[in-house]
Amino acid sequence: MNVLGIESSCDETAASIVSDGKTMLSNVVASSLELHRYYGGVVPEIAARSHIQSIIPVIEESLTQSALGWDDIDAIAVTHGAGLGGSLLVGVTTAKTLAITKNKPLYAVNHVAGHVYANFITNTTLNNYYLPDNQPEFPLLALIVSGGHSQLVYFKNHFKYKLLGQTRDDAIGEAFDKVARIIGLPYPGGPSIADAALSGNPNQFTLPKAKMAKYDFSFSGLKTAVLRLSQELIGEDYHFPSFKLAERLNSTQKANIAASFQRVAIESVVDKALIAYNEYKPKTFVIAGGVASNLELRRQIKDRFSINVSYTDPKLCTDNGAMIACIGYYQAKFGIDLADPYSLAIQPNLVM
Numbered sequence: 548m549n550v551l552g553i554e555s556s557c558d559e560t561a562a563s564i565v566s567d568g569k570t571m572l573s574n575v576v577a578s579s580l581e582l583h584r585y586y587g588g589v590v591p592e593i594a595a596r597s598h599i600q601s602i603i604p605v606i607e608e609s610l611t612q613s614a615l616g617w618d619d620i621d622a623i624a625v626t627h628g629a630g631l632g633g634s635l636l637v638g639v640t641t642a643k644t645l646a647i648t649k650n651k652p653l654y655a656v657n658h659v660a661g662h663v664y665a666n667f668i669t670n671t672t673l674n675n676y677y678l679p680d681n682q683p684e685f686p687l688l689a690l691i692v693s694g695g696h697s698q699l700v701y702f703k704n705h706f707k708y709k710l711l712g713q714t715r716d717d718a719i720g721e722a723f724d725k726v727a728r729i730i731g732l733p734y735p736g737g738p739s740i741a742d743a744a745l746s747g748n749p750n751q752f753t754l755p756k757a758k759m760a761k762y763d764f765s766f767s768g769l770k771t772a773v774l775r776l777s778q779e780l781i782g783e784d785y786h787f788p789s790f791k792l793a794e795r796l797n798s799t800q801k802a803n804i805a806a807s808f809q810r811v812a813i814e815s816v817v818d819k820a821l822i823a824y825n826e827y828k829p830k831t832f833v834i835a836g837g838v839a840s841n842l843e844l845r846r847q848i849k850d851r852f853s854i855n856v857s858y859t860d861p862k863l864c865t866d867n868g869a870m871i872a873c874i875g876y877y878q879a880k881f882g883i884d885l886a887d888p889y890s891l892a893i894q895p896n897l898v899m
């Protein structure tokens with residue numbers, strides 16, 4: 548069964564074809580990231596406009612890359628939430644139109660659940676992807692860490708899950724993005740912080756780790772601590788405006804802040820994941836979402852977990868259509884969320 552997955556929840560316009568929920572035949576991503584860099588974050592109107600321009604070429608390219616035609620596509624899966632309204636609308640409207648005109652069943656996908664399914668892709672006809680050898684087994688514990696979400700989810704089986712905990716304020720990726728902005732590193736902050744941290748000392752500064760209820764997270768205090776630390780380093784008090792800080796910090800200070808922040812932010816999610824792992828004793832543990840490509844996260848997991856954890860390619864951690872096509876296959880298999888192409892609506896605030 549070949550599923551075309553369409554993703555447009557934030558600033559990536561993406562389409563991919565995945566066969567039987569595990570073999571990736573194409574993966575095309577057009578990002579409007581460059582257009583947002585100047586503003587230091589995603590501008591919803593610009594993202595939506597860019598999706599309109601890219602969506603048809605991206606879908607066509609994904610068909611070409613897979614060497615399949617419309618007759619070979621068995622279903623369409625599309626992200627209908629959570630995400631930016633204007634962005635979601637473009638993917639959903641396109642998917643609905645294609646489902647009607649090409650006469651294909653349509654599946655509505657939860658973006659956050661979709662991230663977990665990137666780990667189920669174990670084969671590909673494409674070059675330059677490093678994929679896990681085996682699909683995850685249930686019960687499965689997933690640490691979902693992205694720009695919009697930080698969650699620990701326990702899956703008893705496909706679509707039988709329990710949300711163990713989540714962030715009470717910022718998502719971890721959002722904290723990376725905001726800290727990068729404070730110290731003057733380019734958007735998106737995750738990769739910029741990770742890069743800068745390579746030349747910094749992760750133990751240079753003591754930053755606070757939030758004390759939260761069992762599996763919950765919080766990152767806003769850590770972000771404020773970085774702001775206060777930066778003000779202190781340049782000899783100013785808390786009145787000093789954050790947008791003027793970057794020019795007064797030198798590159799060693801920035802690298803040390805990046806490394807110390809990264810260590811603590813990552814430690815705080817690994818702490819909770821480890822407690823959940825020991826309590827629930829799942830067969831597999833996976834990480835998902837944009838921050839799952841962070842090497843410090845993978846290093847800390849290796850150091851602290853007694854099991855071997857397999858990871859997917861960083862290109863499948865950030866937003867992509869393959870994870871949507873993959874979960875779409877399982878939705879079809881388990882009869883879940885078959886959508887009416889005439890009435891499917893976006894759900895910007897969809898939760899797990």
Ligand code: KG4
Pocket residue numbers: 557692693694695696719720721723724735736737738741836837838839840841842864865866
């Ligand atoms: O999953 P994703 O592409 O979009 C959402 O669903 O939010 O995640 C994007 C987030 C951004 O906040 C970005 O800064 C972060 O993932 N990110 C990283 C890394 N690569 C991307 N964070 C830390 N280290 C990275 N290497």
Ligand code: ZN
Pocket residue numbers: 658662693694836837865866
């Ligand atoms: Zn995402």
